Amino acid sequence: MKTNRVLTVVGLLLLGSIAYAHEFWLEPTKFLLKKNEQVLINMMVGEDYQGEHSNGHKYKILKLDHFAGTTKEDIRSKVTGDSLSRVSVSFATSGNHLIAFANSSKFIELKALKFNDYLRSEGLDNVLRLREQQGDTMKSGKERYQRCVKTLVQVAGKSDDTYALDTGMPLEIIPGSNPYSIGSTDRVTFRILFNNAPLSDGLVLAWHAKDGRTTHTKLRSNSQGEVTFPIERSGKWMISTVYMIPNVNQAESDWQSYWGSYTFGYF
Incomplete structure (x- = not known):
């Protein structure tokens, strides 16, 4: 595998920063479960891997599959x-369980300079x-955006290959090895797919929240759509990326973006 191009070392994020706003993720109240243990999975939006419940009245859930x-x-x-932003579930079988969520696209329009700053902060060089x-750099940005997110939990201490499933969303993040099978610290490769093809040169972030502190690392995906991050077996993790393309229906918006995330944790 080609060496990933590191954009920045691990660093602290500041709340309110435009650069890392509006992440969306699935957050179970626990990631390590017993058989038939009830758990809430929350649909979250925010910054710094901290946020609030998403407003499910503003979109249609196209996919919420277990x-x-x-x-x-x-x-x-x-x-x-x-x-409409939480689901209570329990799992009767041991092993890994994957929840995948996708919603209908929402519309946003930003003034030109703010849109340009947003593109730079998300690494959307294309x-x-x-x-x-x-x-068009002095033209406002009209965008529709869709969420394509997953979370992985482990039941009864057993791991299997569920972690690597392609769930059929436009933007997929797929670990190359099971996050629940690593040692105290290990390197895990994640593959980014857009419409079933490797997404090269995409900006991918690994967020780590532990003891009330959030850090992140940023990498660009290689030609195979892969990035490799060091993962510590503690706290909670989110791998996230954004990809944007010209919208087919230009009367509707100029751009269509897809926001992907994959969460897992060790509590």
Whole structure:
């Protein structure tokens, strides 16, 4: 595998920073479970791997599937809460269980300079180049964005290959090895796919929240769509990335973005 290009070392994030705003993720109240133990899985939005419940009234859930080995279950009917942003589940079988979520696209429009700053902060160099080539850098950015997120839990201390499933979303993050099978610290490779093809040169972040502190590392994916991060077996983790393309329906918006995340943890 080619060496990843490191953009920055691990660093602290500041709340309110435009650079890392609006992440979306699935967050179980626990990641390591007993058989039939009830757990809440929350749909979260925010910064610095801290946030609040997403407002599920503002979008349609297109996918909320539970995967375990070769089985798949649609659990959209189990979504509850005033903001329609949590699901209570339990798992009767030992092993890894993967929850995948995708929603309908939402619209946003940003003024030109703010949109350009946002593109730079998310590493969306492809869009910046297109705007420059088309003379659009002083044009506001009209964007539709969709979430494509997953979380992995472990039941009864058993690991299996569920962690590596491609769940069929436009943007997929797939670990090359099981996060629950690593030692105290290990290197884990993650593959990024867009429409089933490797996404090269994508900016990928590894977030680590532990003892009330959040740190992150940023890497660019190689030609195989892969990045490798050192993972410590503590706290909670999120791997995230964003990809944006010109929208097919230009009357609807100029751009369509996809926000992906993959969470796991050790409590």
